[in-house]
Amino acid sequence: MTDGTLREPTFLILTALADRAQHGYGILLDIEKISDGRVTLRAGTLYAALDRLSTAGWVAVDREEVVDGRLRRYYRLTDAGAARLAAEVNRVRAHTRAAETRLRGRLAGGTA
Amino acid sequence: MSELERRYRRLLGLYPRDHREDNGEEMLGVLLESAGDRRKPGWRDSADLVRGAVQLHLRRVVAVDGGVDVREVFAVVALLGPIAMLAGATTALHELAWWVRAGALGQMPWTQQVPDAPVWGVWAVVAALSVCRLRRAAAVAAWVGAAGLVVLAFVGPVWWWGPRAGWVLTGVLTAVALTWAAGAERGREQVGTRAVLVLAVTVLATTSLGVLGFGDTVAEWLAPAVAVVGALAACGPRSRTGRRAALVLLLPVMTALLATALTGSIRIPTALEAVVFLALPVVVLLALGAMPRRIRL
Structure with a gap:
């Protein structure tokens, strides 16, 4: 069973693949961009995660290309992966909203 | 083959055989692209590859993080x-x-x-x-x-x-x-x-x-x-x-x-x-x- 909150690398990989298929190096660069340079994923972590996500059916191979004599495999988000990412976004959004509301209440009430 | 590629190949040799056969060349490509003008793998890359290899071996042997339906x-x-x-x-x-x-x-x-x-x-x-x-x-x-x-x-x-x-x-x-x-x-x-x-x-x-x-x-x-x-x-x-x-x-x-x-x-x-x-x-x-x-x- 795959449940609960997503780990950050998983969330970022799914996000990187949300709007287009990407190859491994592309995903690494995109994750740096998405996280404003805060998260730098490395190949070992990326491919261990892709292995898990493929098994879970959230990510699938889209196509393969050979560039400069090297294999480049593109990964895409599956419908199940997109649904899981959407659920995670809703979960985080609900928590963020609750946190914002309470912080606003704290400021309005002048609680020290 | 450059020294960098040779060293990366040696590290990739630590991965389970099926993963190496499916993803080895692709990972090598990503590693070489990420390496820039480096001549040897950095310690962070090496540690990350070793950790990834251990994780995948554990997945295959004891399904430690899933992988079995x-x-x-x-x-x-x-x-x-x-x-x-x-x-x-x-x-x-x-x-x-x-x-x-x-x-x-x-x-x-x-x-x-x-x-x-x-x-x-x-x-x-x-x-x-x-x-x-x-x-x-x-x-x-x-x-x-x-x-x-x-x-x-x-x-x-x-x-x-x-x-x-x-x-x-x-x-x-x-x-x-x-x-x-x-x-x-x-x-x-x-x-x-x-x-x-x-x-x-x-x-x-x-x-x-x-x-x-x-x-x-x-x-x-x-x-x-x-x-x-x-x-x-x-x-x-x-x-x-x-x-x-x-x-x-x-x-x-x-x-x-x-x-x-x-x-x-x-x-x-x-x-x-x-x-x-x-x-x-x-x-x-x-x-x-x-x-x-x-x-x-």
Whole structure:
């Protein structure tokens, strides 16, 4: 069973693949961009995660290309992966909203 | 080949073979693209690759972070579990054979000598229904058989004995598999009809060893060895799903071996016996990914 909150690398990989298929190096660069340079994923972590996500059916191979004599495999988000990412976004959004509301209440009430 | 590529290849050599064959060249490409003008792998990259390799090995060996579809495991159990359960009748058959040889079958106190006979009769029905592909009827009968084993284990003091906990567990898991998993048909797609024959021959062999070789040390060790080889051969020793399905079928062997290992070394209070012999195999199944569990991705 795959449940609960997503780990950050998983969330970022799914996000990187949300709007287009990407190859491994592309995903690494995109994750740096998405996280404003805060998260730098490395190949070992990326491919261990892709292995898990493929098994879970959230990510699938889209196509393969050979560039400069090297294999480049593109990964895409599956419908199940997109649904899981959407659920995670809703979960985080609900928590963020609750946190914002309470912080606003704290400021309005002048609680020290 | 540059020094950098050679070193990365050496690190990638640490990965499981199937992953290396599928992703090795692709990973190498990513590593070389990320390396920029570096001539040797940085320590962070090296540590990350070693960690990734260890993770993937652990996934393959013990499914530490998932990677095994439990539904597939249970589909194989749905197909083969009812047949594997028939070996549980060995002790009852041995008793029966003894009374037949003594020419005193009519005087045999059935409820004392073979209190479990009706339960194995039910499991024979389960196996027959399962072979005839009557899944629902087989599932209902399996629950009756599993309930019978639970009653024998906890209500009938004559039958309960720690090593037999494996029969209770395999019985319950077979009933679960027949009721909720993808079903024996999916199991047949995975392991083929040949697996049913292999396991049937295995059950026949282990039962014969148990009945005819009772009291003989060689036969008593040969029976579990045959059971292990037969169950693995039937379920597919090369497949992660198959190995885990075999483990479910071999729970009776596991608990019997556990009892042998503990005998003489630890005295387990009777009250704890059920906990040890029922809980430990479940922990092993959970650890190896043969039972449903929550995994964080």
